[in-house]
Every structure is written in C-alpha cells, then in structure tokens.
Amino acid sequence: MAKISSDKLWELAAAEVQSLENGTADGGGGEEVGERTVFLMGSKTGGKTSILLRCLDRDEPAKPTLALEYTFGRRATGHNTPKDIAHLWELGGGTSLSDLVQIPITPASIRSLSIILVVDLSSPNALWGTMEKLLQAVQAQVEKVASQVRQAEKSRAGPKLQMSVPSTARDLPKDYPDRELISPFPLPLLIIGSKYDLFQALSTDKRKVVCKTLRFLAHYHAASLIFTSIKSESQMSKTKIYFSHLAFNVDTGKTMSCDSSKPLIIPAGSDSLSQIGSPPTTDVDITSLHARNPKDLWKKVYEQIFPPESISEQKEMKDPAKDPQYSEPQIDAMRAQKDQELEQYKKNAAKSWKGLELDT
Template structure:
C-alpha cells in the first residue's frame, strides 16, 4: 500500500515531545542595503561555504538547535526573516511581525557604518515603520484580551533592573539590537567622526532599550561576537560577558548597561527624556553628516487606484502583480507554519 509522505511527517510531528517551556523564536533582520544581513544569517545557520545571494524583498528561513532537556526531546527552532532594500520594502513588515510570533520576536536593525550620510535617515524611517507595525499588532483585539503589550514591556524593562534612568527610556516592546556593520571600513574614519557616530548611536540604543554592537564579516572575532549575540536572542544562550564603549574599538553594549550620563554629561543634564535626547543627537549627527535623500515614497493616495486616469493594460498588470505578491506572502507564512508544525 503506498505511503503518503505528508501523513508520515504529520504523525512524526504529533509523536514528538516538546520540551517544557520550549517556544519558537523569531529574528527579524532589516536595515541599510548591502550590510551583510544574508552573510551573517548564513554564518549563523552554519552555511559557511554558501555565497550570499541577493535577497528578494522579504525572505524566510529557519535555524534548528538540538535540546538536551531531560524532560523530553525535540528541537528548538528560530524563524529568520530578512527584509531587503533598506527602507524600500518596509510595507512587508506585516508578513514578518504578527500576533502569532510577537512573543518570541527579536529585531536586528543593521546599519552601514561606512555610509553615515544615509545611516540616520534609514534608521529613523525604519524605526517609525517598526513602531507602527508593532502598535498595529499590539492594539488588536486579541492582543488586548491577552494584555500582550503590558507583558512584553514588562519583560523588556526587566533587563534594566534598578537602572537609575529606567523611566527616561521608551523601549521597543520586543528585544531590539542595533548592529553596526562594515566596521573594517569605519575603523579608518577620522577620530572625531567616529566619536560623534558612536555617541549618537549609543544614545539611540539606550533610549530604545536596545543592545548596540559593531560587526564586520571580514573580522573573525567580530563575526563570532555577532553569532553569539544572535544565539542569545534566538536560543537564550548566555549573553556576551564583555562591554566596550571606547569609540576607538568595536562597541559592545548590552541593553540596559549604558547611561545618558556616561554618553555625554552635558546632554544628560540638559535633556530630561529620551525623546529630547533623540532630537539632540539627530541634530548632532546630521550636522556632521548631512543626510542624502532616500528612495522611500510617502504618497497620500495610491495612484494605481485613481479612477481619474484609467489605464486598462497597466491596471490589469498591476492587479496581477498584486495578486502574485499576496500569494508570495501567503507562501512564506505557510512555510513558516509548516516548519514549526513538523519540528
């Protein structure tokens, strides 16, 4: 009698014992273009010899880790979403951030240290889009019923313990990492430029309750630190036990370990909240590095649905492409769900 492979997989999935307290996690990678997101993901999942390929808007993969829990077998799984294109495709965040994965979600914002003239604008646009998507998810009826926002913020604030500036920050409701890439180029910048960039990024990271770390895929030590950082957020492994705030060295600053007073005493005395600090350091950063215009288009209305200017051929092609995109997003979600169910 023929055996249905799909049925076999489902039966094996049902027979597996899930370790007590084991939950799926999700890492969302986004940020500046060509910052090495794919390369870092390949190293994290063990594809050391696989050349990085251009990412198509939004891509999904996963990483497994065998557990040694004495109460049961099974694997831990981390879902990996990679958003490409800098700020161009941030509308696709709805596929990567959902009510189903937000409890185990961590965000990795990768910024190109070698391109300071687009770094701040890229960061600010993506922070705005991320907050918007997270707010949409956490204000849904299901999230309100489960008091998700309060639970997540409580978990994030626990990282700060008795920190004296605990009430001055406005953290993201999920663990957040700012990963500065291409440190191999940045290390050769003018000392004053490095000092300003490091102070500004430290302020932003601390204001958001985020970890800040510098990285280069060409430096084996920094690459290992980045992999260890991802492992901590993906599988709750031990956090890095080092800290570096010297702008002449790669920064390594875990969430909750910095302070406005350590970053700049004058700024800490004059500014009373994270919002004011953010504006202060935006001015400092953009005064030294005027920002170049980004490609993100903020149109008040979608011109494709404007009935005043019908174009049957174009409209039909646009409709087909929209349907293709929706199918692509559904397929990504189906793959994520299937992997989680089978493992």
C-alpha cells in the same frame, strides 16, 4: 518520497499555527518557548544576509535579498531532546519595503519575536534615516497587532492570544539605568553596526560621533549594540553570541567595550546617559536647536555632521523579473511577448483618444 499537495501543506501549516495558539506547542504551561522568531532588517547592502549565514554556520554565497525572505535555524538543547527552532525573516531593500513588516509581525509570532537592526557603518549619512524609518515601521505594526488582539478579546474571538502580545510599553527592571528618561523599544532589539573594517577609514572625530550617537540610540531604546565585520572571525564570533541569544536564548556573557577606537560591544542595560555624555559638539550652538526631546536633539546634532542623503531607495530598487538569479527562459519569453502586446495596446489606445479629441 511521496509529494505533498499544496492544499495539504496549507492544512499542516494551519494545524501548526492552531497548536501554537492553543499552547500545545510549548506544553500549555509556563515553560520556555522552544520556538522563537527573529526579524532582520537594516541598511540596503549592509551585509544582513552575510551576517545571518555566518551566524547559522552556513558556508554558501550571499545573494541579494529583493523583498522578504524566510529561513530557519535549529539548535539541540541536550541529549535526546527536541531542538530549539528559530524562525528567521530578512527584509531587503533598506527602507523601501518597510510595509512588509506586517508579514513577520503577527499575533501568532509576537510573543517570541526579536528584532535585529543592521546599520552600515561605512555610510554614516544614511544611518539615522534608515534606523528611524525601520524602527517606526516595526513599532507601528506592533501597536496595530496589539489593537487587533484587544478587539478580538472584546468580541471573545481570540482569548488564547491574550498572553501572546506584550505591552507596547516594554517593562524594564526597576534598577535599569535611566529607566524614567528613555523610551524602550516594545520588542527585544539588537543593533549591529556592520562593515567595521570600512568604518575605520573615517576620521577619528567622525568615528567618535557615530559611536557616541549609536550608544545613545541603543540605550534610549533599551537595546544591545555590537560592531562587526564579516572579515573578522573574532568580531563575527561575538556577533553570533548575540544572535544566538535572541534566536535560542543563549547567554551573552558580560563582555563590554565602550572604546570608540575598538568595536563596540554594549549589552542592553550596561550603559547610561552619564557615561555616554552630551551630543557631540559642532560649529552650531546646541541651544539654538529646537528639539522636542533628547532623541530629537541628538538627531539634529548628528545631521549637522552627517547630512542625510536625499536619494530615493525606491528608484534604485531593481526589477526582480529582470534579475538573472531568478531567470526562467519560458516564462521570461512569455513575459517579453506580453510586454510588447501591452506597449502596442497603449499606442492604439493613445491614437483612439487623440481621435476622440479631434472629433470633439
């Protein structure tokens, strides 16, 4: 098989992007898009890679995601018909690498982009902070992309992108529950509560708090919510259905479970504020909490029960150059030599500065 040069690969990639922008990839009409993009992010070591591999039916060990990784999935739509393609991005490092959201969220991808947020149910103290920071990063990037497209339209440089970017205020059906009281996320959003098997070790009261809070957050953002564990085939099969809905537009069905003693399964639009109820009661008087909006009130109550962790994830990040799965003996040896040369240079530079200070 002949090798393709890197320059040729870039030309092919550029041609593919151009075809998407010109509307030739989906026939140029109003037909269903055959390519979708799904962006996974969430808690550090929350099981994102394991969940993704299971949803793709890939029997391979999960490796730590150090930054941002790309893969894809395919699904046949019928006999002798082209396969639907899902472009899949996964962000590693929890919240420490949230700046990388700018790579998968672009004017070319945003029309068919969905978000999957995986939160570790076994670490409730870090749950709210992780969710809040990552969703804010995505929302800011969506607004930035929308602004770029508006500027391009003004300069008449990118008229074909006009239909590629949704409004930053997502439209909902007029009969959507609590439509006037919630703040829909600008992109389709699925929240997955992972490690449900470990979550069951928490006390009943604490599990109820987490369940109720996640129900509120999912409904507030017009998102779907599902709890799962990679150790349960039944739970993973249901999770795969929701994943396939975003990746390949598969119907999720009408299964729903709001019982806090069981894994939650709540499709977007099937819950309501009246069913969820008020924030969980605590020893602190809710009326004494100064909240700007309902979401802020839920946050303050939740953090009274699960104080946020103050450990910096950035400090915990491992150096990819020292990760054994990426070892390259020759390159590593050269890197070690250059590190030694750098240290020696620093020492010599320090001596020179000390000498200047003495002369002064």
